[in-house]
Amino acid sequence: MDTRINLPQSEMPTKWYNPLPDLPTPLAPPLDPVTQQPLTPDKLEPIFAKALIEQEMSPDRWIAIPEPVLDVYRLFRPTPLVRAKKLEEAIGTKCRIYYKNESVSPAGSHKPNTSIPQVYYNKREGVKRLATETGAGQWGTALSFACSQFDMACTVYMVRVSYEQKPYRKILINTYGGEIFASPSMQTETGRAMLAKDPDCKGSLGLAISEAVEDAATHADTNYTLGSVLNHVILHQTIVGLETEQQLKMIGEKPDYLIGCVGGGSNFGGLVAPFLPRKLAGENITFVAAEPKACPTLTRGSFRYDYGDMARLTPLMKMHTLGHAFMPAPIHAGGLRYHGDAPIVCNLMAEGLVDARAYYQKECFEAAQLFLKTEGFLPAPETSHAILSAIDVAKTAKPGSAIVFLYSGHGMLDLGSYDAYLRGDLTNFELPQEDIDSALSLCPNIGG
Amino acid sequence: MDTRINLPQSEMPTKWYNPLPDLPTPLAPPLDPVTQQPLTPDKLEPIFAKALIEQEMSPDRWIAIPEPVLDVYRLFRPTPLVRAKKLEEAIGTKCRIYYKNESVSPAGSHKPNTSIPQVYYNKREGVKRLATETGAGQWGTALSFACSQFDMACTVYMVRVSYEQKPYRKILINTYGGEIFASPSMQTETGRAMLAKDPDCKGSLGLAISEAVEDAATHADTNYTLGSVLNHVILHQTIVGLETEQQLKMIGEKPDYLIGCVGGGSNFGGLVAPFLPRKLAGENITFVAAEPKACPTLTRGSFRYDYGDMARLTPLMKMHTLGHAFMPAPIHAGGLRYHGDAPIVCNLMAEGLVDARAYYQKECFEAAQLFLKTEGFLPAPETSHAILSAIDVAKTAKPGSAIVFLYSGHGMLDLGSYDAYLRGDLTNFELPQEDIDSALSLCPNIGG
Numbered sequence: 001m002d003t004r005i006n007l008p009q010s011e012m013p014t015k016w017y018n019p020l021p022d023l024p025t026p027l028a029p030p031l032d033p034v035t036q037q038p039l040t041p042d043k044l045e046p047i048f049a050k051a052l053i054e055q056e057m058s059p060d061r062w063i064a065i066p067e068p069v070l071d072v073y074r075l076f077r078p079t080p081l082v083r084a085k086k087l088e089e090a091i092g093t094k095c096r097i098y099y100k101n102e103s104v105s106p107a108g109s110h111k112p113n114t115s116i117p118q119v120y121y122n123k124r125e126g127v128k129r130l131a132t133e134t135g136a137g138q139w140g141t142a143l144s145f146a147c148s149q150f151d152m153a154c155t156v157y158m159v160r161v162s163y164e165q166k167p168y169r170k171i172l173i174n175t176y177g178g179e180i181f182a183s184p185s186m187q188t189e190t191g192r193a194m195l196a197k198d199p200d201c202k203g204s205l206g207l208a209i210s211e212a213v214e215d216a217a218t219h220a221d222t223n224y225t226l227g228s229v230l231n232h233v234i235l236h237q238t239i240v241g242l243e244t245e246q247q248l249k250m251i252g253e254k255p256d257y258l259i260g261c262v263g264g265g266s267n268f269g270g271l272v273a274p275f276l277p278r279k280l281a282g283e284n285i286t287f288v289a290a291e292p293k294a295c296p297t298l299t300r301g302s303f304r305y306d307y308g309d310m311a312r313l314t315p316l317m318k319m320h321t322l323g324h325a326f327m328p329a330p331i332h333a334g335g336l337r338y339h340g341d342a343p344i345v346c347n348l349m350a351e352g353l354v355d356a357r358a359y360y361q362k363e364c365f366e367a368a369q370l371f372l373k374t375e376g377f378l379p380a381p382e383t384s385h386a387i388l389s390a391i392d393v394a395k396t397a398k399p400g401s402a403i404v405f406l407y408s409g410h411g412m413l414d415l416g417s418y419d420a421y422l423r424g425d426l427t428n429f430e431l432p433q434e435d436i437d438s439a440l441s442l443c444p445n446i447g448g
Numbered sequence: 449m450d451t452r453i454n455l456p457q458s459e460m461p462t463k464w465y466n467p468l469p470d471l472p473t474p475l476a477p478p479l480d481p482v483t484q485q486p487l488t489p490d491k492l493e494p495i496f497a498k499a500l501i502e503q504e505m506s507p508d509r510w511i512a513i514p515e516p517v518l519d520v521y522r523l524f525r526p527t528p529l530v531r532a533k534k535l536e537e538a539i540g541t542k543c544r545i546y547y548k549n550e551s552v553s554p555a556g557s558h559k560p561n562t563s564i565p566q567v568y569y570n571k572r573e574g575v576k577r578l579a580t581e582t583g584a585g586q587w588g589t590a591l592s593f594a595c596s597q598f599d600m601a602c603t604v605y606m607v608r609v610s611y612e613q614k615p616y617r618k619i620l621i622n623t624y625g626g627e628i629f630a631s632p633s634m635q636t637e638t639g640r641a642m643l644a645k646d647p648d649c650k651g652s653l654g655l656a657i658s659e660a661v662e663d664a665a666t667h668a669d670t671n672y673t674l675g676s677v678l679n680h681v682i683l684h685q686t687i688v689g690l691e692t693e694q695q696l697k698m699i700g701e702k703p704d705y706l707i708g709c710v711g712g713g714s715n716f717g718g719l720v721a722p723f724l725p726r727k728l729a730g731e732n733i734t735f736v737a738a739e740p741k742a743c744p745t746l747t748r749g750s751f752r753y754d755y756g757d758m759a760r761l762t763p764l765m766k767m768h769t770l771g772h773a774f775m776p777a778p779i780h781a782g783g784l785r786y787h788g789d790a791p792i793v794c795n796l797m798a799e800g801l802v803d804a805r806a807y808y809q810k811e812c813f814e815a816a817q818l819f820l821k822t823e824g825f826l827p828a829p830e831t832s833h834a835i836l837s838a839i840d841v842a843k844t845a846k847p848g849s850a851i852v853f854l855y856s857g858h859g860m861l862d863l864g865s866y867d868a869y870l871r872g873d874l875t876n877f878e879l880p881q882e883d884i885d886s887a888l889s890l891c892p893n894i895g896g
Contacts, residue, residue, distance in 0.1 A: 002456060002457035002458055003457065003522050003523075004457055004522070006454040006456075008450060008454075009450035009451065009452055010450055072824075074451050074452070075451075075534070075823060075824045075825075076824070086523070104552065105824075106820075106823075106824030106825045106826070108860070145824055148820070148821050148824075149821075149824065168616070168860070168863040168864075171863040171864070171866055171867045171870070172826065172860075172863055172866075174867075174870055175817065175820060175826065175863075175866045175870065176820065177821075369623065372554075372596070372623060372624065373596050373597075373625075375523060375554075376520075376523045376524070376553075376554030376593055376596075376597065377523075377554045378554070378620065378623065410860075412556070412616070412620075412858075412860035412861060413860060413863075415616040415619040415620055415623070415861075416616075416619070418619055418620075418623045419619045419622075422619070422622055422623065
């Protein structure tokens with residue numbers, strides 16, 4: 001049997017799946033950050049494309065993918081589903097392990113699945129420039145790639161610790177035609193205020209979001225885009241799960257475990273959401289979310305309303321949070337350093353539909369090196385969490401189980417972190433409970 | 449129609465094609481560097497695996513690929529053939545342009561096609577360590593990847609100018625378990641002698657080959673491997689052309705032009721060789737070799753016997769050469785900075801079967817950026833020569849022509865060179881004729 005399952009391009013999904021109508025309990029509505037009342041769509045219009053706001057709240061189960069978006073998807077989609085036989089042999093499992101390889105996109109990760117439609121819709125509505133934040137740089141790269149496809153200007157605020165660890169990200173974003181600033185930056189009020197307080201501040205996703213939102217809010221021709229967390233982002237990412245479902249069907253395989261790493265939740269959400277109806281109908285599919293112990297949102301966070309960003313500019317969302325003021329340790333999986341999680345993922349978690357597991361970064365790098373040694377490819381540090389989780393699951397799963405994990409990105413631009421790993425310079429961060437308590441004490445107290 | 453043509457893994461070629469028996473004139477034999485008499489196979493045994501020496505001189509048209517090699521090939525092969533529609537539209541051509549994407553391998557280039565069998569045969573013959581040189585780093589990465597698959601120690605001598613330009617290469621090779629030295633190094637007599645003469649020497653492929661050959665010759669458990677030039681390397685690379693032929697057949701397409709960049713000639717040779725019988729039978733297929741003006745071996749070199757390395761340790765081979773003492777300018781396409789070319793490619797060139805074209809590096813980076821803007825992917829600087837050549841060919845080709853170029857590698861580890869390009873720091877090197885004349889005057893004078 002082929003170890004790589006290629007879906008013909010002619011069978012690529014032409015609709016995204018929207019899990020909102022299928023959630024067992026309705027999603028708690030986002031709240032206005034000032035009035036704390038349910039948000040009206042018009043409040044989002046200054047910084048988001050109307051089409052995306054509609055998708056954010058859409059009751060429709062299926063949403064057609066516009067042809068110009070499909071056209072760019074076809075540059076790299078469908079992506080292969082791969083049987084990791086050498087990894088299976090190395091760990092001596094009797095399970096079958098598959099990985100859905102999203103690293104084959106131009107930007108090297110799953111992120112273009114949503115950057116492409118986000119740029120498309122903004123372009124269609126006359127927006128001239130998009131501002132965003134990026135952690136490890138995957139989202140910033142994906143947005144600049146999509147902007148180059150649609151001739152859109154692009155400004156990226158990159159969390160400073162990652163900006164310094166990954167110098168090639170800046171060059172790649174520039175080569176795609178985007179501009180990039182280390183966050184906190186001098187470009188925004190929020191950035192300048194933070195630098196005045198702490199000139200050595202290493203930044204966080206929450207802070208970088210504040211900068212990008214402020215940039216968009218203060219420039220009429222500029223909108224904001226987010227690479228994770230929001231419903232429309234997970235909607236776009238469902239193409240990953242939909243393809244995976246077709247590919248598994250091609251080989252007569254039913255998944256027992258679906259695994260993704262979780263930062264904001266978009267790759268995990270995009271993989272598992274299309275399987276939600278089957279799970280709710282009684283199929284025994286376990287959704288496993290892998291997160292870092294240094295930022296254990298799902299495993300140790302509180303399920304409550306919180307802001308999406310440090311400066312409290314975003315709507316309040318009900319999610320598992322470590323508090324919007326939480327500043328995670330500088331682990332190398334920069335894309336997993338977010339204080340909250342996608343409301344859709346948290347909704348599933350709260351319903352007991354997600355098995356969340358937290359890992360130390362050294363273990364993750366060890367799993368990454370085993371993957372490199374067996375399957376040959378170099379994973380992104382974020383992706384290594386999903387790999388370790390797949391190995392972890394295989395240890396206790398029933399022999400014969402089918403384990404599918406999402407290979408969210410390659411690590412070619414993260415080699416600095418592998419250098420640190422090889423030199424023995426990595427720290428395993430364990431978060432003291434009092435840090436969580438103190439950050440959570442700053443959260444608004446809404447609805448108990 | 450699908451823009452990506454995937455060959456099912458079950459139809460992956462299981463034999464390599466050996467062009468030696470089909471060459472219109474027999475290949476001039478390699479000569480002993482000391483006696484200048486035809487080389488006997490036993491002279492190669494101290495540094496090469498016996499199976500590879502056999503393949504080097506084999507009269508067999510087809511050679512079976514061993515199952516353990518196929519097994520590693522399956523980690524990434526067959527590679528996709530892709531219709532570059534957006535590139536076609538951007539340049540307004542009426543030709544169809546395809547690229548065979550070898551960048552999808554773990555090492556990010558076509559090089560694993562030969563590193564995998566080379567390591568396999570050496571392992572089978574009891575060799576414990578392999579030494580090699582690398583220019584841009586693609587070959588060193590590919591060898592360290594293959595060594596990690598077969599548990600073999602690996603030592604890489606990397607041309608210093610590239611070692612300094614591409615720091616991530618070192619880390620990646622280390623992560624695969626290989627060791628790496630900037631060449632000239634203090635590890636060998638050759639390296640130490642060069643450093644004594646010129647402590648700032650930036651190195652060359654010819655010099656790095658000398659170091660690796662010396663390392664292998666002076667250690668009983670160590671063999672040498674070469675990533676290009678030799679017949680067995682092109683043999684292994686023919687899997688690229690064989691797959692391409694099957695993929696074109698799948699869509700009912702006949703190639704009018706086959707294009708590859710040429711450094712040592714392995715990716716170009718591997719693409720075109722399987723089409724040689726059809727070309728000799730009268731099919732109108734043009735083989736286009738794209739090389740840098742800074743190292744114009746095929747377009748301005750002399751077709752004669754010369755050494756493969758600077759220290760004159762290797763056999764003499766009849767090839768287009770700029771002289772083994774030639775030190776090319778530090779262009780960013782480090783993999784194309786070789787003074788000679790594969791004897792098989794040169795044989796075809798001398799027979800008038802190859803259309804060789806030379807390009808400046810700035811034009812190549814412009815073509816790379818156009819490819820990035822249209823097809824989305826970041827090419828290696830070497831690969832950009834093939835892209836520019838495809839655009840160049842499309843300008844004058846008959847409308848409706850099918851142009852296939854080899855996308856030999858991605859540029860994720862070459863971002864330093866894109867930074868230089870964006871900053872306007874690239875130089876277009878034009879080689880003065882007296883430099884060529886002076887280097888050629890040091891070549892041995894054999895057979896006129």
